Amino acid sequence: LLLTIPTEDVQEPPGFMYGIVLDAGSSHTALYIYKWPADKQNGTGVVTQHSECHVKGGGISSYAAKQGAAAQSLETCLDQAVKDIPKERHQLTPVYLGATAGMRLLHISSPELAAQILQEVGYKIQSYPFSYQGAAILSGQEEGAYGWVTVNYLLENFIKYGFVGRWFSPGRPTVGALDLGGASTQITFATQEEVEDGHDMMKLHLYGQKYSLYTHSFLCYGQDQVLKRLLAHIVKSQGYSESVTHPCYPAGHNRTLKLNSIFNSPCTAEYKPSSYNSQASLTVQGSGHYEHCLSNVSEIFSFDSCPFSQCSFDKVFQPNVTGSFMAFSAFFYVHSFLQHTTGITVKTPSQLEEAAQTVCTMTFNQLLLLAPQQKSRLQDYCASSVFVKILMLRGYSFDETSFPRISFQKKAGDASVGWALGYMLSLSSLLPAETVGLRKALTPGAWGTLLFLFVLQLTAVLVFILLRACAGKKKGGSESTI
Numbered sequence: 001l002l003l004t005i006p007t008e009d010v011q012e013p014p015g016f017m018y019g020i021v022l023d024a025g026s027s028h029t030a031l032y033i034y035k036w037p038a039d040k041q042n043g044t045g046v047v048t049q050h051s052e053c054h055v056k057g058g059g060i061s062s063y064a065a066k067q068g069a070a071a072q073s074l075e076t077c078l079d080q081a082v083k084d085i086p087k088e089r090h091q092l093t094p095v096y097l098g099a100t101a102g103m104r105l106l107h108i109s110s111p112e113l114a115a116q117i118l119q120e121v122g123y124k125i126q127s128y129p130f131s132y133q134g135a136a137i138l139s140g141q142e143e144g145a146y147g148w149v150t151v152n153y154l155l156e157n158f159i160k161y162g163f164v165g166r167w168f169s170p171g172r173p174t175v176g177a178l179d180l181g182g183a184s185t186q187i188t189f190a191t192q193e194e195v196e197d198g199h200d201m202m203k204l205h206l207y208g209q210k211y212s213l214y215t216h217s218f219l220c221y222g223q224d225q226v227l228k229r230l231l232a233h234i235v236k237s238q239g240y241s242e243s244v245t246h247p248c249y250p251a252g253h254n255r256t257l258k259l260n261s262i263f264n265s266p267c268t269a270e271y272k273p274s275s276y277n278s279q280a281s282l283t284v285q286g287s288g289h290y291e292h293c294l295s296n297v298s299e300i301f302s303f304d305s306c307p308f309s310q311c312s313f314d315k316v317f318q319p320n321v322t323g324s325f326m327a328f329s330a331f332f333y334v335h336s337f338l339q340h341t342t343g344i345t346v347k348t349p350s351q352l353e354e355a356a357q358t359v360c361t362m363t364f365n366q367l368l369l370l371a372p373q374q375k376s377r378l379q380d381y382c383a384s385s386v387f388v389k390i391l392m393l394r395g396y397s398f399d400e401t402s403f404p405r406i407s408f409q410k411k412a413g414d415a416s417v418g419w420a421l422g423y424m425l426s427l428s429s430l431l432p433a434e435t436v437g438l439r440k441a442l443t444p445g446a447w448g449t450l451l452f453l454f455v456l457q458l459t460a461v462l463v464f465i466l467l468r469a470c471a472g473k474k475k476g477g478s479e480s481t482i
């Protein structure tokens, strides 16, 4: 009967709820729309990505000098969101803006400008029909932790829907998250080891499980800022002359730039000359010399003196890396460029080194033939690859065993990997601390019928037993008379 009676989980067609996150990164802003079935119990792992929109131009912090321009840059994507989300859901749709390292840097150099930009983008979002939930600068720890939440939510490592119609804890280990942005980089993973610096520790309570995370964000170690710092270091070490040799640029490749474009960031302050003409031109001449590139990139890290039992670099504590990792954003771009241009499958530390070395010795024209659509970035891939190699192998200490357990990807299923999804899940009620129990429900009609049939069956059995007993007595009585 249970098999034949139709059960219903929903009384009406489900419909979706929506949520929007604007990821205001240092190099660009992306708008993500997420959705989940409107009737589903909170927290049951059903949030998926509906669509995404990439804002043209730079990150919001790059519009510091132009009042109103940062807000205006978001219009196209916000207009798109109005079209992507059904009209009747607009007012129920929360919208969050989170800014990362570009705004952290602007906050260092000019807190007033940073506040003004946040305010103007906030006003712009509020002019749309959605439910505005604020515009904030995320701390490095938040950025790392939300990235980790996204990765593990998408991999269904917190809870999973079983075929018997119940959510359960899959009991799998979680996966670490490695994010390489334009201005900062984050490493986050669950660890049993003691985290010696309290700033790098985060405790999360999700779905009835406790997670102890190590997370650290390195400001000025995002790809764009590293390239800037490398140039600044080269300019300084070659005596601030008007023309410098860059060992990580392809041999024979030249470039001219303004000194201001190197020294306009707090990340290059330590290399800045005491006085200089910001409009002066600098000629950079590539030499494509792998060994020199390696030593110059190594010099922008500090590997000496550690106040803890062990450090990654720059006096930052790090426990041993453990388990699997997902590496996204520029880790993915660099990894896929290396594999595409060199034909080497980069799965081990030595393959990473071999591929980086190969790219560093290629000429600009060789690179252009292999990746013509990336013309403006080609000069930087050798430096970025060498940086990724040093950061992962010497900094984070991934080795022959742990490196192959890193998966380089920008998407998991249909969703982009980054902190945005984890941010929305955490700020809304979609990520409960306690475990969720969900049962199949019967419609009242079916429940009543079953109850009636059960009572009927019970009565029939009782009547049957009673009749049998009576018949037995009668039989016994007639026997005694014989």
Ligand SMILES: Nc1ncnc2c1ncn2[C@@H]1O[C@H](COP(=O)(O)OP(=O)(O)OP(=O)(O)O)[C@@H](O)[C@H]1O
Residues within 6 Å of the ligand: 024, 025, 026, 027, 028, 029, 059, 100, 101, 102, 180, 181, 182, 183, 184, 185, 222, 223, 224, 329, 330, 333, 334, 377
């Ligand atoms: N398609 C691409 N190919 C290669 N590199 C890219 C591509 N798109 C972006 N990048 C570069 O990758 C780096 C990281 O980009 P991403 O968008 O993750 O940074 P962001 O979010 O703007 O920065 P942050 O997280 O530090 O605030 C940047 O240096 C960016 O210029």
Ligand SMILES: [Ca+2]
Residues within 6 Å of the ligand: 025, 026, 100, 181, 182, 329, 418
């Ligand atoms: Ca980012």
